[in-house]
Each structure stands twice: as structure tokens, then as C-alpha cells.
Amino acid sequence: MDRRAIGFMDSGVGGLTVVKEALHQLPNENVIFLGDEARLPYGEKSPKEIKKFALQISRFLVNKGIKTLVIACNTATAHALKLLQHNLDIPVIGVIYPGSLTAVRSSKGRRIGIIATNGTIKSKAYEKTIKSISDDTTLFGLGCPRFIPMVEAGKDKSEEDQKIVNHDLLPIKKDNVDTLIMGCTHYPIMRNLIQNAVGFNVHLVDPGVAVIDDLKKVLKDNDLINSSLNKSKLEFYTTGSVHEFKHVAEEWLNLSIEVKHISISTLEEA
Ligand code: DGL
Secondary structure, eight states, X not given: OOOOOEEEEESSGGGHHHHHHHHHHOXXXXXXXXXXXXXXXXXXXXXXXXXXXXXXXXXXXXXTTOSEEXXXXXXXXXXXXXXXXXXXXXXXXXXXXXXXXXXXXXOSSSEEEEEEOHHHHHHTHHHHHHHHHOTTOEEEEEEOTTHHHHHHTTOOSSHHHHHHHHHHTHHHHHTTOSEEEEOSXXXXXXXXXXXXXHOTTSEEEOHHHHHHHHHHHHHHHTTOOOOOOSOOOEEEEESSOHHHHHHHHHHHHTSOOOEEEOOHHHHHXX
8 A cells, every 4th residue: 555646747738648547547546747848849859858857857756755657758758768767766667668569459450650759750769669569560650749739739629720630640641550659648639630630440549548557567566556545636747837737737637626837947956
């Protein structure tokens, strides 16, 4: 029995897609989430910068007393998972392996697409992981950086938004994949637009959902499960605008939440 919170980190509201699934599957667990909006988009930053940000955020969360950390960001998982696993004394899990495994299991034609940030695509992290699971699968990658600011601004519903998504996903539509990994945690918030654009015969994989199985296993194996019957305690931090974060987060989580601002200088001191 361990009442300490699970930590989640992302560059923005995207990580809440992982938190939502965690709250659904692990309703007793306490959560501390940090969205680093002030330094978003991570997808356009260098691996060195991402490593630095990930270390700062993870130290902040560890100082808050978390028992395990979920990197609810594909870009940070691609660049910093090993570093954080090496540096922290708590279990650290990322979204890329569980997302890859789910995609390979779902793809009958062995043609999988991955849409992600440019940083994740360039890292080839999904390509390497999928090859290690199935060497007869072909992966088609596409960077979709325009979707992240749309989601942050809550622009994921109108016809105009659908047109942008249709346009940006044209290359992947031509690749004729049967499975598409939403390899950025922001994208599941615009899942309907993505599904409309690629067609309903393409199976969408959300690594943020797949990672919850890994999380449950880590909690069980390390004796970290919170079996208390109290309602989850949730803490949210953003380095950006509290107002904007709260707006998108409350709509997505369907909850009324309190959001605290945390400055970059506080993170740098962590
Ligand atoms: N949500 C993040 C991801 O999964 C990154 C978005 C960004 O800041 O570029 O990669």
C-alpha cells in the first residue's frame, strides 16, 4: 500500500490523454502532472535540450514525493527515457514501447504509420522499437507539428481544423497503412479529426492508453499500489498560462481542477 502520487510529465496538455486513462483504470491513485507549456513545442527542440528539461521536471516531481514517473510525451520518451531511468531512484516508464507493441499486434498487413513531432520522427525511436518487435513490418513516419498548437488552443473541432488535418495527413493516407500510431500525446485530443482524415479502415493506436498496462505492472511488481478507497488527489502544474491550461484540461478531463503556475527558474533550481 503506497499513497504517494504517480508523476506525469509532458510539454503541454497532451500528457493529459495519458492521465485521463490512468484515472479511468487506476481510480485510487493520486496524480501530479506537469505541463511545460512555456517551452513547448518539444518537437522542435534539440535532444540535448529535451534531456535537460526532462531532468529538471523529473527532479521537481520527485521532490514532490512521487513513487513512479510516466513520461507522457513521445518526444521526451525518445530522447530522455534512458537518462531518467538511470538518474532517478523510482521506476520511470515511457510511451514508445507500449505504443509500438500495440501497433504491431493490431497490424495484419504489416504496414504501420506513425505521426508524431519532427523530433520523435527524426529520433527513429519508433522505427527501432518496432523493428525489434517485428522485423517484417514497414513503418511510415510523418511529422505533424501543426497539430500541437491547435490542441493547446482548443482548436480541434471546426471544419477549418478538419481541413488542416486532412491536408497534413495526405502523405500517410497515400502510404496505405492499416494501423496508425498517434505518436504524440496531444493527438488523441483530436482523434476524431485524425480518424476522419485517414478513413475508418485505419486502426488508430494511442500509446498513452497502452502505457497504462505497463504502469499497472510496475505498480504491482514494486508493491506501489494505492488500495485506499479515498478519491484520487490531483495536482496540476503548468509553466505556461494557468487560464489556457485549465480551459483545455477541464474540457478534456471533464473535471473541475485547480492548476498552479510553476516558473522555469523554479524548475531550474529543482
Ligand atoms: N506531447 C508531446 C509528444 O508526445 C510533444 C509536443 C511538443 O511539445 O512538440 O511528443
